[in-house]
Amino acid sequence: MNWRSLLGVTLLVAALVSGWSAWRQRSTIAASEMEQGRSDYVLGNFEIIALDEDGKEATTLRAPAMERSRADESMSVTQPLFLLPDAAGQHWQLRAKTGWISAKGDEMRLRGDVNGDSPSTGNIPPTTFRTQRLDVFPRQNLARTDDTVTMTRPGIIQTGVGFQADLKSQQYSLLSQVKTRYEPNAAR
Template structure:
């Protein structure tokens, strides 16, 4: 037997072994980190209007981009603006640098320069609040934060650490280190 035949048989055995190994391990493919980090979909410069059970607008979301994670089905939003209508159809404006929405929509986390502004309908005094982070539980009608919050109305500035509001009955609580400054019209 020549040395060429020995090498040929060795190469044939190696090819068969590698083919068998590849065939056997074909179902054990592990997704790469890049595939795991990919989004199901990406929205750009969009507006989403959600309706309540009564068929009326319950919320509008506008943002420059939103990505839904393939792995856990959560959504990440850049510069979200939420418009929340009141009974008269006027909108509260709630915005932040970033937003995160859980897979089933039961939790929304707003982070960075969170700002809420009441409607400017002339019937109620303009009200604003500012904080660094806000967690919203839409199904429970609750919004809350453990951080510093500042609320303003004409003639009144309130600040505190920790905040919770019931969105249904429109009652809010500053939880600790509350400071209130009254500024009557004559002083301004």
């Protein structure tokens, strides 16, 4: 066998081995990419009640659909209704078109037509707020946004940019560009 034949056979074997190796790696990459895009599980028309460290209700979630991401264990929720208890055991109601919940449940992001309604208690007037985005941190009893917010209480309508609420103490703050309109009961 001459050196040209030996070189040809060696190159053929090298080409076959590298082709086989590339084909094998392509299959592995494609499979892992498919797994990351898939959901661990999907829930439909459900209610979940999450408890805190003391075994008391921390958050209740009702929605028509939820998917848990396999990649980062976060959850995407369609039309969520979150019920967050205050100090008196009454529930804040937070609704949106979509929601996202972190893997540990310490952050919720509500997007699209976000509606927040406080509980009606005897000494604190009911409050509602409307915005397009809201980030909620249940363990800190904090809700906030940098978007435009309209907040309504009996006899008063306030708008502003930026909003922060302590859900336990029911203290609210509009952060900038605040405009207030008073509507006395006699004018209604």
